[in-house]
Amino acid sequence: MNVLVAGGAGFIGSAYVRHRLAAHPDATVRVLDKLTYAGRVENLRGLDPERVELVEGDIADTEVVKPALEGCEAIVNFAAETHVDRSITSPGEFIQTDVYGTFVLLEAARDAGIRHLQVSTDEVYGSIVDGSFTETSPLDPSSPYSASKAGGDLMVGAYRNTHDVDALIVRASNNYGPRQYPEKLIPLCILNALAGDPLPVYGDGMQVRNWLWVDDSASAIDTVLEFGRAGEVYNVGGPDELPNIEVVRRILELTGRDESLIEHVADCLGHDRDSAMRLASAVVLYSLRR
Numbered sequence: 001m002n003v004l005v006a007g008g009a010g011f012i013g014s015a016y017v018r019h020r021l022a023a024h025p026d027a028t029v030r031v032l033d034k035l036t037y038a039g040r041v042e043n044l045r046g047l048d049p050e051r052v053e054l055v056e057g058d059i060a061d062t063e064v065v066k067p068a069l070e071g072c073e074a075i076v077n078f079a080a081e082t083h084v085d086r087s088i089t090s091p092g093e094f095i096q097t098d099v100y101g102t103f104v105l106l107e108a109a110r111d112a113g114i115r116h117l118q119v120s121t122d123e124v125y126g127s128i129v130d131g132s133f134t135e136t137s138p139l140d141p142s143s144p145y146s147a148s149k150a151g152g153d154l155m156v157g158a159y160r161n162t163h164d165v166d167a168l169i170v171r172a173s174n175n176y177g178p179r180q181y182p183e184k185l186i187p188l189c190i191l192n193a194l195a196g197d198p199l200p201v202y203g204d205g206m207q208v209r210n211w212l213w214v215d216d217s218a219s220a221i222d223t224v225l226e227f228g229r230a231g232e233v234y235n236v237g238g239p240d241e242l243p244n245i246e247v248v249r250r251i252l253e254l255t256g257r258d259e260s261l262i263e264h265v266a267d268c269l270g271h272d273r274d275s276a277m278r279l280a281s282a283v284v285l286y287s288l289r290r
């Protein structure tokens with residue numbers, strides 16, 4: 001199957017392209033990516049050019065999307081503006097890509113009669129004090145980023161209900177691993193620690209996140225693409241729930257630095273306090289595989 005991977009030159013998208021090629025010897029991939037600051041051609045370096053094609057372009061542009069989709073049998077959409085802090089200062093780009101761009105891809109999937117898998121985030125559920133989110137938890141986004149992602153998700157549901165598009169959603173927790181742009185917590189702290197620079201920690205650093213290795217995420221997304229049911233939402237999380245300050249302390253330990261490098265900075269509006277996902281979703285993935 002030839003899959004259009006929108007946003008495939010970014011962090012998770014490029015891990016997904018690698019996974020897809022390794023897991024399916026006959027698979028080919030066309031990456032459609034605007035190559036924003038977060039997308040890099042180098043993220044696809046070393047891959048077989050016979051099996052991976054890169055088209056530079058915007059998912060919000062119908063004239064780009066239509067020809068890019070030719071010969072593809074499914075869309076996996078990673079393309080998004082993704083950084084919460086940037087969404088607070090310039091939300092317009094988030095709405096344009098994460099909502100309008102998703103709509104353009106859904107229209108194209110509808111025209112072509114193919115599957116659209118939307119890659120979304122647990123941040124659409126907002127913050128939680130006790131317990132965990134499930135796939136049926138209400139959407140309660142805290143930031144323009146998560147609101148834009150929730151808007152994209154709702155559009156996916158609407159295209160499923162209104163036009164019977166073969167559309168479905170994966171909501172993943174916080175990914176970590178190679179090729180992540182160093183504005184996100186883990187790569188930023190690793191680089192700062194290695195350079196001996198301060199490690200910024202929002203507020204008391206007690207915000208809890210569910211951390212997921214990016215290759216596990218890629219594998220889960222591929223399982224849902226292959227076996228998921230149209231109209232469903234699949235939460236994908238891991239067993240590693242840690243407060244940010246704990247993640248930072250581990251990075252300091254591993255890089256041989258001490259805690260004097262920690263710099264507490266004011267937490268900004270729109271940051272979720274805690275997020276947790278019920279691991280029942282992992283069970284769903286295993287049963288899908290069988």
Ligand SMILES: NC(=O)c1ccc[n+]([C@@H]2O[C@H](COP(=O)([O-])OP(=O)(O)OC[C@H]3O[C@@H](n4cnc5c(N)ncnc54)[C@H](O)[C@@H]3O)[C@@H](O)[C@H]2O)c1
Nearest residue numbers: 007009010011012034035036038039058059079080121175
């Ligand atoms: N990183 C995480 O922890 C995480 C967790 C859950 C869900 N997600 C979701 O997974 C997806 C990928 O996240 P990521 O961390 O790899 O993001 P990223 O910022 O590393 O990559 C985003 C990619 O999308 C491309 N892009 C942006 N706007 C585009 C447009 N208009 N047209 C075409 N391409 C465009 C960028 O060039 C880049 O290659 C996003 O939808 C994000 O919301 C991320």
